Amino acid sequence: MKHRFIFVVGGVMSGVGKGTSTASLGLILRSKGYTVTAIKIDPYVNVDAGTMNPVEHGEVFVTVDGDETDQDIGNYERFLDINITKMNYMTTGRVYQTVIDRERHGGYHGKCVEVVPRVPEEVIARIDAAAKAAKADFVLIEIGGTVGEYENILFLEALRMMRQRDVDSVRTVLVSYLPVPPSIGEMKTKPTQHAVREINRVGIAPDFIICRSEQALDAPRREKLSRFCGVAENHIITAANARSIYEVPMSFESQHFADTVLKSFRMKAPASNLTTWTKFVDGLMTVKDEVRIGVIGKYFSTGDFTLSDAYISVLEAIKHAAWATGQKPVIEWLNSEAYETDPALLAELHNYDGILIPGGFGSRGVEGKIAAIAYARKHKIPYFGICYGMQCAVIEFARSELGFADANTTEIDPKSKHPVIHIMNDQTAKLKDAGIGGTLRLGSYPCDLAAGTQSRKDYGQASISERHRHRYEFNNDYRTQLEAAGLVIAGTSPDNRLVEIIEVADHPFFVGVQFHPEFQSRPLTPHPLFLGFLKAAKAQKSK
Numbered sequence: 001m002k003h004r005f006i007f008v009v010g011g012v013m014s015g016v017g018k019g020t021s022t023a024s025l026g027l028i029l030r031s032k033g034y035t036v037t038a039i040k041i042d043p044y045v046n047v048d049a050g051t052m053n054p055v056e057h058g059e060v061f062v063t064v065d066g067d068e069t070d071q072d073i074g075n076y077e078r079f080l081d082i083n084i085t086k087m088n089y090m091t092t093g094r095v096y097q098t099v100i101d102r103e104r105h106g107g108y109h110g111k112c113v114e115v116v117p118r119v120p121e122e123v124i125a126r127i128d129a130a131a132k133a134a135k136a137d138f139v140l141i142e143i144g145g146t147v148g149e150y151e152n153i154l155f156l157e158a159l160r161m162m163r164q165r166d167v168d169s170v171r172t173v174l175v176s177y178l179p180v181p182p183s184i185g186e187m188k189t190k191p192t193q194h195a196v197r198e199i200n201r202v203g204i205a206p207d208f209i210i211c212r213s214e215q216a217l218d219a220p221r222r223e224k225l226s227r228f229c230g231v232a233e234n235h236i237i238t239a240a241n242a243r244s245i246y247e248v249p250m251s252f253e254s255q256h257f258a259d260t261v262l263k264s265f266r267m268k269a270p271a272s273n274l275t276t277w278t279k280f281v282d283g284l285m286t287v288k289d290e291v292r293i294g295v296i297g298k299y300f301s302t303g304d305f306t307l308s309d310a311y312i313s314v315l316e317a318i319k320h321a322a323w324a325t326g327q328k329p330v331i332e333w334l335n336s337e338a339y340e341t342d343p344a345l346l347a348e349l350h351n352y353d354g355i356l357i358p359g360g361f362g363s364r365g366v367e368g369k370i371a372a373i374a375y376a377r378k379h380k381i382p383y384f385g386i387c388y389g390m391q392c393a394v395i396e397f398a399r400s401e402l403g404f405a406d407a408n409t410t411e412i413d414p415k416s417k418h419p420v421i422h423i424m425n426d427q428t429a430k431l432k433d434a435g436i437g438g439t440l441r442l443g444s445y446p447c448d449l450a451a452g453t454q455s456r457k458d459y460g461q462a463s464i465s466e467r468h469r470h471r472y473e474f475n476n477d478y479r480t481q482l483e484a485a486g487l488v489i490a491g492t493s494p495d496n497r498l499v500e501i502i503e504v505a506d507h508p509f510f511v512g513v514q515f516h517p518e519f520q521s522r523p524l525t526p527h528p529l530f531l532g533f534l535k536a537a538k539a540q541k542s543k
C-alpha cells in the first residue's frame with residue numbers, strides 16, 4: 001500500500017495553530033473516506049512530555065498505551081476520532097536513545113555513526129512504521145517549533161530525505177503567521193517570506209502555506225506571497241482567527257484545501273462528508289444558555305500571563321458536554337492558593353454551577369483545594385474531581401467525617417498518621433530503578449462500576465476502561481471506615497484492589513475519579529461523566 005506523507009511545519013512563531021491545522025486537514029481527508037493518522041514530533045531532548053512542566057509545555061496527553069505526549073495528540077484524537085498510540089509520538093530524546101542503543105548493541109556493524117543520515121533514518125523508520133500500523137492513506141506529520149531553529153533541523157532533514165526517496169508521496173505545508181501591526185494597520189507578509197527562505201535553506205520548498213492572522217488574507221497579499229514564496233495562489237490558504245477551533249475544518253473546506261492537496265498528489269477527490277461536524281459546529285455557535293464552571297488548580301500563570309493549555313483536554317471535555325446538554329460553557333480559572341490565604345473567598349464558589357479540580361502534583365495550593373472541596377460538598381455544589389481532585393476529596397472526607405485532622409496523601413506528608421492516599425506498591429519499585437521519568441501508572445486500565453451509583457448511571461454500563469497518570473492511590477486500610485462514614489466506592493479495578501471512583505450520596509453530583517476521563521472525550525461523543533456533571537450543573541441553575 002502506498003502511503004502519502006503531509007508534513008506540517010511552522011514559520012514565524014509557535015502557538016499559531018499547527019496542531020489544529022493538521023487535525024482539520026486530517027478530518028476532511030477522513031470524511032472523504034481515506035484512512036488518516038497523525039504524528040507529532042517534539043524537538044525536545046526529553047524522552048517524553050511526562051517530565052515537562054505543564055506551564056511551559058502545556059498539557060501532558062496520555063495515550064491508551066500509556067505514552068506521555070504532547071497536547072497536539074489530543075487534538076488529533078478529538079478531530080480524527082481515533083486513538084493514537086506511542087508509535088505516533090517522537091522527541092529528539094527518543095530518537096537519539098534508539099540510535100545510541102542500537103550503536104551499543106553493535107547495530108551499525110562497526111561503522112562510524114554519523115548524525116546524518118543515522119538520526120533522520122531513525123525518524124523515517126518511525127514514520128514508516130506508524131504509517132504501516134495505521135494502514136494510512138495519509139500520514140500527517142507535525143514538526144514542533146518553527147523553521148530556522150537548531151532543534152528541528154534533523155527532522156526537516158528527514159522530510160528532505162523522504163522527498164528524495166519518493167517525491168510524489170511527500171507534501172509540505174507551512175503554517176505561518178501574518179501580523180497586522182496596529183501602528184501600521186496593514187497585514188505584513190515579510191515574516192512569512194523569511195520563513196520560506198529559511199525552509200528553502202534546508203532544501204525544502206513548501207507546497208502549501210496556511211496563513212494564520214487576525215483577519216482574512218486579501219488578493220494583493222496572496223499574489224505577493226505566491227510570487228515571493230513560489231507557491232501557487234490556490235495553494236495559499238487563509239486562516240483568520242476562528243470563533244472556535246472546531247470551525248477550522250469548514251473554513252478549509254470552503255477553500256477546497258483538501259481537494260487541492262489530493263490534486264497535487266494526483267489522487268481522486270471524493271466529496272467530503274462534513275454533515276455531522278457542521279451540525280455540531282452550528283449548534284455550539286448558537287447555544288445561549290450559560291453554564292458557569294469553576295476549575296480550581298495551580299498551573300495557570302507564567303509571568304504576567306494566564307495560560308490554560310495545561311488543562312486543555314479538561315477544558316475541551318467540559319465544552320463538549322456543555323454543548324451536548326444545550327449550554328454555553330463559561331469556564332473560569334480559580335487559583336486554589338487564594339483560598340489558603342483568605343478562606344472567606346470560598347463563598348465565591350456559589351457563583352458557579354459546578355466545580356472541577358483536575359489533576360495535579362505537589363503541595364502548592366493543595367490545602368486550598370481541600371477547603372474548596374469541603375465547601376462544595378457541604379453546600380451541595382456539583383463537584384467533579386479528577387485524579388488529584390479525587391485524592392483531595394478522599395482526604396477532605398477523612399478529615400471532616402472521620403475526624404482525622406492530619407489525614408493526607410504521602411505525596412505531601414509522608415509522616416501523616418492517616419495516609420488515606422499512599423504510594424502504589426508497583427510505583428515504589430519503579431521509582432527505585434528509574435528515577436522520575438516514566439514512573440507513573442500510565443495508560444488504560446479496566447474499571448468495574450458498582451450498581452446504584454452516579455457513575456454507573458452516567459456510563460450506562462458495568463465495566464469501563466479509562467486512562468491513568470498517577471503515582472499515588474486510595475489506601476485500602478481506610479476503605480471500611482470511609483465507607484461506614486458514607487463515602488461510596490463506585491468503581492474499582494476488576495480485582496477490587498484499586499479504588500478508581502469515589503462518590504458522595506445525597507449530593508447533586510459529587511464524583512472523584514482516579515483516572516483522566518478528559519482524554520477520552522470527543523466533540524461528537526462527549527464523556528459520560530462530564531455529561532453527568534454538566535447535567536447536574538444545569539439543574540443547579542434552577543435552584
Ligand code: GLN
Nearest residue numbers: 359360387388470471472
Ligand atoms: N499527584 C497525584 C499522584 O501522583 C495525582 C496525579 C494527577 O493528578 N495526575 O498520584
